[in-house]
């Protein structure tokens with residue numbers, strides 16, 4: 001039977017992934033070359049082992065290819081991250097997710113078999129920046145280089161207006177895909193839905209359009 005997750009590198013990012021997966025009841029093998037880090041995760045993950053992931057033999061010994069999903073969360077040491085990814089790919093690991101430090105790192109990871117590449121610092125920086133621009137932007141999710149989904153509080157300018165009044169699609173080229181009202185969520189809001197000040201709109205669109213929408217309405 002396939003085992004669930006293995007997380008290599010137990011720094012801030014890998015450690016947090018490990019904790020979150022364990023809290024969700026997933027089977028997680030925590031791996032780091034640093035004994036102290038591994039000890040820290042002994043009681044959190046299902047198993048924790050000290051191992052240098054650039055050593056192919058050690059990875060084979062723990063049966064890394066039996067894991068459904070391996071997360072490479074080695075931060076600073078780009079060389080070790082790349083080498084580990086190559087080995088995992090050669091060993092036929094089904095799903096490899098790697099944390100990239102920068103765009104060059106990402107380019108290489110793409111070429112050597114990473115299935116998913118994440119940029120936690122960059123993405124979180126962007127989310128926080130959106131939040132700083134306006135207190136009404138609650139969350140932000142990048143869909144592609146040019147498209148996003150944002151969660152915005154309806155605010156004063158939208159209060160008492162309907163989606164037709166605001167005509168967001170015609171005026172800003174974005175679509176309101178859902179409206180959250182307290183705990184309930186309306187996933188296909190009608191055009192004559194009257195907005196209340198605390199409503200939260202979930203808006204999808206091109207970044208430039210969302211940015212115009214944010215400037216004028218939020």
Ligand code: ADP
Nearest residue numbers: 009010011012013032033034052053075076080
């Ligand atoms: P973060 O920015 O997420 O905190 P760090 O670079 O601080 O990332 O941490 C990465 C972790 O990866 C460290 O705990 C380090 O010991 C571990 N690590 C680095 N290289 C290897 C390797 N070759 N094998 C296993 N673990 C490694």
